[in-house]
Every structure is written in structure tokens, then in C-alpha cells.
Amino acid sequence: MNYPKTIQNLIECYKKLPGIGGKTAERLALASMQLDDELIALFSESLVGVKTKIKRCNTCYNLTEEEKCMICSDQARNHDIVCVVEEPRNVISFEKTGTYHGTYHVLDGLISPLDGVNPEDIHIDSLLDRIKKENIKEVILALKPSIEGETTSLYISKKLEKENVIITKIAHGIPLGADMEYIDSLTLGMALEDRKPIS
Amino acid sequence: MNYPKTIQNLIECYKKLPGIGGKTAERLALASMQLDDELIALFSESLVGVKTKIKRCNTCYNLTEEEKCMICSDQARNHDIVCVVEEPRNVISFEKTGTYHGTYHVLDGLISPLDGVNPEDIHIDSLLDRIKKENIKEVILALKPSIEGETTSLYISKKLEKENVIITKIAHGIPLGADMEYIDSLTLGMALEDRKPIS
Numbered sequence: 001m002n003y004p005k006t007i008q009n010l011i012e013c014y015k016k017l018p019g020i021g022g023k024t025a026e027r028l029a030l031a032s033m034q035l036d037d038e039l040i041a042l043f044s045e046s047l048v049g050v051k052t053k054i055k056r057c058n059t060c061y062n063l064t065e066e067e068k069c070m071i072c073s074d075q076a077r078n079h080d081i082v083c084v085v086e087e088p089r090n091v092i093s094f095e096k097t098g099t100y101h102g103t104y105h106v107l108d109g110l111i112s113p114l115d116g117v118n119p120e121d122i123h124i125d126s127l128l129d130r131i132k133k134e135n136i137k138e139v140i141l142a143l144k145p146s147i148e149g150e151t152t153s154l155y156i157s158k159k160l161e162k163e164n165v166i167i168t169k170i171a172h173g174i175p176l177g178a179d180m181e182y183i184d185s186l187t188l189g190m191a192l193e194d195r196k197p198i199s
Numbered sequence: 200m201n202y203p204k205t206i207q208n209l210i211e212c213y214k215k216l217p218g219i220g221g222k223t224a225e226r227l228a229l230a231s232m233q234l235d236d237e238l239i240a241l242f243s244e245s246l247v248g249v250k251t252k253i254k255r256c257n258t259c260y261n262l263t264e265e266e267k268c269m270i271c272s273d274q275a276r277n278h279d280i281v282c283v284v285e286e287p288r289n290v291i292s293f294e295k296t297g298t299y300h301g302t303y304h305v306l307d308g309l310i311s312p313l314d315g316v317n318p319e320d321i322h323i324d325s326l327l328d329r330i331k332k333e334n335i336k337e338v339i340l341a342l343k344p345s346i347e348g349e350t351t352s353l354y355i356s357k358k359l360e361k362e363n364v365i366i367t368k369i370a371h372g373i374p375l376g377a378d379m380e381y382i383d384s385l386t387l388g389m390a391l392e393d394r395k396p397i398s
Binding site: 002003004005006007009010012013016017018019020024026027028029030031032033035037039040041042043044045046047048049050051053054063064065070088089092095 | 201202203204205206208209211212215216217218219223225226227228229230231232234236238239240241242243244245246247248249250252253262263264269287288291294
């Protein structure tokens with residue numbers, strides 16, 4: 001004997017999520033039975049909702065329920081600066097800093113020839129278009145410091161060479177609160193090279 | 200700016216599940232957007248289903264979609280033996296052994312006066328009723344080896360003292376594949392005490 005069909009189905013669904021194995025899926029399915037009716041209704045509705053209601057912003061490819069995302073349609077923000085990120089979740093991370101008031105551009109991937117991801121497979125063309133059309137003054141490349149991230153940054157900066165736009169890259173260095181002895185030597189080297197005078 | 204409302208709602212729902220924190224909930228919600236439409240439909244339906252369709256068996260309190268669970272309604276099983284467990288998930292664990300062919304009784308908790316759980320709060324009365332009415336020959340106590348488990352086992356066996364029924368308890372000892380040096384001394388002591396002759 002196994003769990004009744006409905007529970008079994010729910011376990012299978014949880015198992016399809018990343019990082020959720022059989023045991024955890026079982027625990028989550030049984031825990032779901034204890035949730036309030038309203039929460040279950042919201043849960044079930046939101047699941048369908050993220051598939052049907054959520055679109056990509058027609059300008060920056062951020063997640064949105066409208067044609068334009070909340071950032072692109074916010075006139076109080078600085079539309080002269082674009083911060084280029086890999087995924088929609090990076091937008092939220094930068095927003096949490098509370099210090100950036102420009103716009104974003106979500107590439108939805110990084111150039112990676114080995115994985116068959118070429119420049120035309122991610123939203124680079126639309127970024128180049130935007131920079132020309134919207135009269136953007138600064139492009140901040142905020143991609144992760146991996147081979148793919150560096151390749152993508154390099155590709156974009158080459159493409160923008162002839163445009164009248166400042167291209168910057170976020171700083172790599174020692175994260176705040178880090179224990180110096182656990183920082184890898186590449187990062188330490190970068191931090192040393194990018195040192196700045198104390199004003 | 201934060202995620203669009205629908206995603207935010209989904210994150211909040213995932214966060215209500217045990218062991219799922221903010222970061223994981225965010226990851227799961229974003230991953231849910233990538234699931235197939237059919238899977239999302241099944242997921243959403245099963246979530247509502249576990250709240251509406253799943254009931255407790257009217258005999259043994261196991262999870263079921265019918266009045267009686269698959270085990271209680273299976274005439275091929277040995278209805279003379281009842282294995283007493285704490286939770287429905289324990290039934291599945293014992294079923295996976297493939298060696299037990301009797302029935303079960305789910306207590307839905309253990310006696311724990313400190314947490315305000317008294318014998319009348321869990322399904323003990325219905326167990327005693329069943330033993331008298333169904334002419335049960337053996338009751339196997341398969342509760343966890345904790346103070347609550349032992350208290351509950353003791354309480355049930357006291358209550359059944361005058362009944363014509365054999366009461367047994369599952370064996371405690373060294374689990375298969377365990378490294379002897381990591382076994383705690385209480386378990387080792389139990390294993391020693393419950394030693395049996397090699398036949």
C-alpha cells in the first residue's frame with residue numbers, strides 16, 4: 001500500500017522542484033494537509049498564476065504582470081543608467097541594496113558556447129537597441145565573476161565600443177564580514193589590484 | 200520594487216511549509232514558473248485535493264480517500280494483528296518493508312502530559328474498542344523509543360492487561376549497516392539485553 005492517489009500526486013509534484021528529494025517531498029505533501037484552507041486556495045491559485053499572469057517586461061525582460069515592469073514604468077527612476085543582470089532574481093537582490101535608482105536589463109542567461117548559448121540566444125540585441133534608442137549614458141555590467149560572466153561582459157563592452165556610453169563593471173573584492181583567511185587567492189588578487197586611495 | 204504580487208504570494212505560501220526559509224521559497228517559486236502546464240494543473244489540483252479529498256479511515260485512522268483505507272478493506276490481509284503507530288507516514292514505512300501483512304492503528308500523536316496531550320486526545324479509545332470488537336489476537340506497539348513513546352506503550356499495555364490479547368513491542372537494537380562506534384550507549388545496552396540465541 002502507498003499513500004492515497006492525491007497525496008502521491010502532490011509528492012510527485014514537489015519532487016519536480018529543485019533540491020527537493022523523495023523524503024522532503026513526502027514531508028512537504030503531508031505538511032500541506034495541515035495548511036489553512038485560505039492558504040491552500042492562495043497557494044493553488046498562485047501556482048497557476050505564475051504560469052499565466054507573469055510575463056516579461058517588454059523593455060528590460062524583468063518579471064511583471066503588466067506590459068512594462070514596475071521599474072521601467074517608474075518615472076522617478078533614472079532612465080539614463082542600465083544595470084545588466086543575468087536573471088530576474090538579481091534585480092531583486094540589487095533592489096534590496098536600496099542604493100540603485102536606475103533601470104535594469106535582464107539577459108536571461110550568459111554566453112556559454114560549450115552549453116550552446118550564443119549571444120543571439122540571450123537578450124543582448126535588445127540591450128544594444130535600447131542603448132541606442134533610449135539615449136542611455138551608463139551601462140553597468142553586473143554579471144557573476146565566472147568564465148561565462150566575463151565572456152558576456154567582454155562581448156557587450158566590445159559591441160558598445162563605438163557608442164557614446166560609459167561602460168562600468170561592478171567591483172569584485174572582499175565581501176563585508178568575510179574572514180580574510182577564507183578568501184580565495186583570485187579574489188584577494190583582484191581586491192589588491194582594484195585598491196583605492198583612502199580619501 | 201519586489202517580485203510581482205503573484206510570485207510574492209507563491210513565495211509566502213512556500214515559506215509556510217516546514218524547513219522552507221525565505222531564500223528557498225524564492226528559489227522554489229521561480230522554479231515553479233518553469234514547470235509544465237500539466238504539472239502545474241496537477242500540483243494546484245492536488246494541493247486542494249489533499250485538503251478536501253483526504254480523510255481518515257473510520258477504523259484505523261490511516262489516510263484514505265474512501266471511508267475505509269486500502270489496508271482495512273483488504274480481505275487478503277491478516278485482520279487478527281494490529282500494528283500501533285504514531286503517524287500515517289509510519290504506516291508507509293512499515294509497508295515498505297514488505298514483510299507485514301496485518302492491519303494498523305494510527306494514534307495521531309503520543310501521550311505527553313507536558314505538551315497537554317492526554318490519552319483521550321489520541322486514538323487510544325478506538326484502539327481498545329477495536330481490540331474487543333474485532334477479536335484481535337496480537338497488538339504490536341511500534342512507537343518511537345522516546346519518553347512519550349514509552350509512556351504511550353506502557354499506557355496501552357496496562358489498559359489491555361485483562362484482555363485476551365498478546366502485546367508485543369518492536370525490537371530496539373543496532374540498525375543494519377551501522378558503525379558500532381557511533382551507536383549510543385543506551386541503544387547498545389538495549390541490544391545487549393535483548394540478545395537472542397543463534398539457532
